[in-house]
Amino acid sequence: xxxxxxxxxxxxxxxxxxxxxxxxxxxxxxxxxxxxxxxxxxxxxxxxxxxxxxxxxxxxxxxxxxxxxxxxxxxxxxxxxxxxxxxxxxxxxxxxxxxxxxxxxxxxxxxxxxxxxxxxxxxxxxxxxxxxxxxxxxxxxxxxxxxxxxxxxxxxxxxxxxxxxxxxxxxxxxxxxxxxxxxxxxxxxxxxxxxxxxxxxxxxxxxxxxxxxxxxxxxxxxxxxxxxxxxxxxxxxxxxxxxxxxxxxxxxxxxxxxxxxxxxxxxxxxxxxxxxxxx
Amino acid sequence: xxxxxxxxxxxxxxxxxxxxxxxxxxxxxxxxxxxxxxxxxxxxxxxxxxxxxxxxxxxxxxxxxxxxxxxxxxxxxxxxxxxxxxxxxxxxxxxxxxxxxxxxxxxxxxxxxxxxxxxxxxxxxxxxx
Numbered sequence: 001x002x003x004x005x006x007x008x009x010x011x012x013x014x015x016x017x018x019x020x021x022x023x024x025x026x027x028x029x030x031x032x033x034x035x036x037x038x039x040x041x042x043x044x045x046x047x048x049x050x051x052x053x054x055x056x057x058x059x060x061x062x063x064x065x066x067x068x069x070x071x072x073x074x075x076x077x078x079x080x081x082x083x084x085x086x087x088x089x090x091x092x093x094x095x096x097x098x099x100x101x102x103x104x105x106x107x108x109x110x111x112x113x114x115x116x117x118x119x120x121x122x123x124x125x126x127x128x129x130x131x132x133x134x135x136x137x138x139x140x141x142x143x144x145x146x147x148x149x150x151x152x153x154x155x156x157x158x159x160x161x162x163x164x165x166x167x168x169x170x171x172x173x174x175x176x177x178x179x180x181x182x183x184x185x186x187x188x189x190x191x192x193x194x195x196x197x198x199x200x201x202x203x204x205x206x207x208x209x210x211x212x213x214x215x216x217x218x219x220x221x222x223x224x225x226x227x228x229x230x231x232x233x234x235x236x237x238x239x240x241x242x243x244x245x246x247x248x249x250x251x252x253x254x255x256x257x258x259x260x261x262x263x264x265x266x267x268x269x270x271x272x273x274x275x276x277x278x279x
Numbered sequence: 280x281x282x283x284x285x286x287x288x289x290x291x292x293x294x295x296x297x298x299x300x301x302x303x304x305x306x307x308x309x310x311x312x313x314x315x316x317x318x319x320x321x322x323x324x325x326x327x328x329x330x331x332x333x334x335x336x337x338x339x340x341x342x343x344x345x346x347x348x349x350x351x352x353x354x355x356x357x358x359x360x361x362x363x364x365x366x367x368x369x370x371x372x373x374x375x376x377x378x379x380x381x382x383x384x385x386x387x388x389x390x391x392x393x394x395x396x397x398x399x400x401x402x403x404x405x406x407x408x
Contacts, residue, residue, distance in 0.1 A: 052397075059400055066403065095406045102400055113397055159407030166404050173399050181395050188390045195383055204377070258391075265387060272384075273375045 048116065051109035055102070062095075062102045069095035085152070092155050096146045096162075100139045103169070107132045107139075110176050117183035120190070124231075125183060128176045135169050167243045174247045175234040178254070182231050185257045189220050189227075192264050196220070199271060209275025216264045223260035226253045 045053065072091040076084040111132045118125040142162070149155050196216040199205055230253035233246040376384055 055400075062400075062402075066406075069406065092407050095403075099402050099406060102402065106400055110397060116393075155407040159405065163404050163408070170399070177397065180397070184390065184393060184395055188387060191383075191387050191390065195387065198383075204379075254395075261391065265384075265391065269376065269384065272377065272380050276377050276380075 048109065048112045051105070051112045055105035055109045058098075058102045058105045062098045065091075065094050065098040089150065089152060089155065092152075093146055093149065096155075096158070097143050100143050100146075104136050104139045107136050107173070110173065110180075111136075114176060114180050114183075116180070117187045120183040120186035121179070124179055128172070128179050131172045132176060135172060138165070164241065167238060167241070170243045170245075171238060174245065174250075178230055178234050178247065178250045181254050182227050185223070185227050185254065185261065188261050189223055189257075192216065192261060192268070193220050195268055196264070199268060204276055204278070205271065206275040206277060209271045212267070212271050212275075216267055219260045219264050223257040223264075226257040226260070229253045230257070 069091040072084070072088045076088040078084075111129050114125050114129055114132075142158070146155070146158060149158060196213045200210050200213045202210075230250040233250035233253070236244060236246045238244050
């Protein structure tokens, strides 16, 4: 009874449903025309983008293999049987090979990236590329060696060797990163200098505006000095077994140069918008 | 000799708990007599709810009708329309640069915004140790 009352209550409140006017046309069922999905054009990746993509794929594989290796290592520590040891050796080999492959892919991508603005400093850039290539070859060799190892002692020795070499690899990596950023900033500053000179000599810009460009040249020089300091940081000698990371210090100088470049860019933009006159 | 007799759970009608005849005390009898019939109570509750709901529906329906009548009768007065500037109207500084200079600025802008840091991956250098 209560349910009936509630139903009545709801019917009273709700809006009346109006009937749709009947259509005279007979209902026809039409099958949807098959729509052709146009083939999506695959974007052509630049050599660096392709190399980076390969590196990221390898990174995923390494993470999976590494987790499995950690699991097997823990199982062996817990049970210490011959079977668990065998599995541990097998997965240690796999993890080392995967890690070396990841480093190879990363170094290859970095090597390609160095090409982007190599014109700014071709000699040093080439030197870095040769060094990177050397380490790529070394990692390839290591994978062949690791594949032939079948006991924990040999793997231990190999790991020790890798650990000592990795400091030098890191030095080469960060030197190349700094070199690449140096090249990029150099390119920016060169283009800004050319633009400032063009504005200074242009008839389309009022004399007042042309005078303002002199400040840009000073800033470009300061930025260039910062870039040279950043590059000098890479010559720091490595002492002991721990890697002495010079990147943060170099990054400070690179950021300074970037800040000056941005200032010059915005100043030139303001000059062109304020002092431009149509001929 | 002093063997204990086995305890048999026989029904003892002297204990009120075990009495199958369910002896009810006279006080309890009085109490049950005084109680209302539950069916009558239920009907009363339902009746009250029905009346309450009916009143509620009537008030809602009347309010609804009044509001619709008001909507149809009152016509909105036209107000002067002042268009507000949208985000798209804000001038883009890149667009203010004269056309013949735009390409050079765009090129530098692209260079400044390009990816600079390509840091190495986090790896375990102690695998196998």
